[in-house]
Amino acid sequence: MIEKRCHSVTLDRPSCKGCTTCIRYCPTQAIRVQQGKAKIIDERCIDCGECIRRCQYHAKKAITDGFEMLENFKYKIALPAPAFCGQFSKADDFDIMLTGLKMLGFDHVFEVARGAEVVTAKMKELIHTGLIEAPVISSACPAVVRLIAVKYPDLMSHVAPLTSPMEAAAEMARREAKEKTGLKDEEIGVFFITPCPAKVTAIKWPLALEKSNINGAISIKDAYMRLAHSIDKIEKVEHLSVAGRSGVRWANHGGEAEALGIERYIAVDGIANVMEVLEKLEDDMIKGIDFIETLACTGGCVGGSLAVENNFVANSRIRRISERLADNAAPVPKLDGMYWNRKIEYKPFSPLDEDFSEALKKAARMNEIYAGLPQLDCGSCGAPTCKDLAEDIVRGKANETDCIFKLRERVSILAREMAELESKLPPSME
Amino acid sequence: MSEPLMVLHYDVDGTDFTVAGEASGAVKKVLKQLGVSAEVIRKVAIAMYECEINMVIHAHGGFIDVEIRxxxxxxxxKDVGPGIPDVEKAMQAGFSTASQQVRELGFGAGMGLPNMKKYTDEMKITTEVGKGTIVDMTVYIK
Known part of the structure; x- marks a missing residue:
């Protein structure tokens, strides 16, 4: 059977011990453990990478591209995420790290932070026009956009339909390369150096774009590995750090919001915190706010599951080094692809039943089942909580005896019955 | 009215402000599982949250029954709080019994009851001073 892949986050079956750690931390309850192995439910996964971070056996992986993909192109451009430069302890200058990155086989390095500046300028306009329902929610984190699309249908109208910094940077870098080299689009390879799996998914299976401008996604940790061996071989440091402070600081939580220069904003990071804020917004309990920055990873993009350095350390470095930069890079260029070109539909998880009355009956049954479960959320059944097991049972995907407590109850009843039977003698015997 | 296919019961603790909103949050989750439209979920969530908060602030808690058909x-x-002396007045947008001080903290904008009315299709308040209040709201599923 050929499975149609649509996520970057995936399971490395042999490494999985079936330990149930990942199921507890998945924000969309997208994982079950069945037959001793974790199983990701495609329609629920938002590629946030939380499971990658939590799995102590490293059985959760992100599918990214390898450096061999560079060979398919005549002119290769690296697009490092703003978080990239926070990864290295010794370098005190972004130019060193960017030159090192270029040496890994690229013809040019173009910072995504420059794309971030363009998106910032557009976002200012968007907030100002009032065309999007306030508060405007950032669309920079693709995991959050997916989260909203599956869980907060009513908030879609708040999400800024703007392209991401990496896509804006890709358009700028491509244009520049075409002018400089005279090459055709297909001869130019653009590679995003990514801190997270959600960005990989956004490139390979974009939600809001017909097609991404980017050819491949290489993880920061893969680039880091190679760079660690070659960074001391740099002979001449090139001047590649062009982005301004406002774009670079998008790497850290709060950076995107600060760049807007507005007062009334909320900056929330960490997927659980993001969900709390979205719940409040859904209940109409957030007033007087113009903009919400929502980042799935703790600390912002520096906290991505494909980054190497501890996010607090990387944050400090980026803050310090970026202090020397100008506010912004060159004047903001006009780009073709500033807006989403595909409408994002509300894609809720399948309801309990297509027929509403049936769904209601199942929900009622689900509550009854839940009432009879131990409510310890131990995870031994393979579902994250007793509520999720009850839901799986009414969906016909699990049994009540999957619960070890229920199973024990049944065994004990059976044992009692057997003991009773055993004591019964045929009337003919004394 | 037909028998409800599902009844959810919630006790609202009137002594702890941090748990206010738990019931409406739980109902929201159930409605999403049922595949109810986003618009209906929004109306129910907002109306219920407002009412739940009111129960905590004014009436020392109580309980909520949600009937789904x-x-x-x-x-x-339902609560056994102080009751509402003048329902008509309480229904006016901007009317509030909150002191200036409380208002400055962002509470008591006088939009609680008007918002509940706005977001529901039916609303009935039964109240007696010193005895308690029943706020009965219905949102239609189109």
Missing amino acids: PESIRMIH
Whole structure:
């Protein structure tokens, strides 16, 4: 059977011990453990990478591209995420790290932070026009956009339909390369150096774009590995750090919001915190706010599951080094692809039943089942909580005896019955 | 009215402000599982949250029964609080019994009851001073 892949986050079956750690931390309850192995439910996964971070056996992986993909192109451009430069302890200058990155086989390095500046300028306009329902929610984190699309249908109208910094940077870098080299689009390879799996998914299976401008996604940790061996071989440091402070600081939580220069904003990071804020917004309990920055990873993009350095350390470095930069890079260029070109539909998880009355009956049954479960959320059944097991049972995907407590109850009843039977003698015997 | 296919019961603790909103949050989750439209979920969530908060602030808590039928969602909020002396006045947008001080903290904008009315299709308040209040709201499922 050929499975149609649509996520970057995936399971490395042999490494999985079936330990149930990942199921507890998945924000969309997208994982079950069945037959001793974790199983990701495609329609629920938002590629946030939380499971990658939590799995102590490293059985959760992100599918990214390898450096061999560079060979398919005549002119290769690296697009490092703003978080990239926070990864290295010794370098005190972004130019060193960017030159090192270029040496890994690229013809040019173009910072995504420059794309971030363009998106910032557009976002200012968007907030100002009032065309999007306030508060405007950032669309920079693709995991959050997916989260909203599956869980907060009513908030879609708040999400800024703007392209991401990496896509804006890709358009700028491509244009520049075409002018400089005279090459055709297909001869130019653009590679995003990514801190997270959600960005990989956004490139390979974009939600809001017909097609991404980017050819491949290489993880920061893969680039880091190679760079660690070659960074001391740099002979001449090139001047590649062009982005301004406002774009670079998008790497850290709060950076995107600060760049807007507005007062009334909320900056929330960490997927659980993001969900709390979205719940409040859904209940109409957030007033007087113009903009919400929502980042799935703790600390912002520096906290991505494909980054190497501890996010607090990387944050400090980026803050310090970026202090020397100008506010912004060159004047903001006009780009073709500033807006989403595909409408994002509300894609809720399948309801309990297509027929509403049936769904209601199942929900009622689900509550009854839940009432009879131990409510310890131990995870031994393979579902994250007793509520999720009850839901799986009414969906016909699990049994009540999957619960070890229920199973024990049944065994004990059976044992009692057997003991009773055993004591019964045929009337003919004394 | 037909028998509800599902009844959810919630006790609202009137001594802890941090748990206010738990019931409406739980109902929201159930409605999403049922595949109820986003618009209906929004109406129920907002109306119920407002009412739940009111129960905590004014009435020392109480309980909520949510009855779900194929055609509607009915929320019955009961408390044994002080009651509402003048319901008509309380229903006016901007009317509030909150002191200036409380208002400056962002509470008591006088939009609680008007918002509940706005977001529901039916609303009935039964109240007696010194005895308690029942707020009975229904949102239709189109």
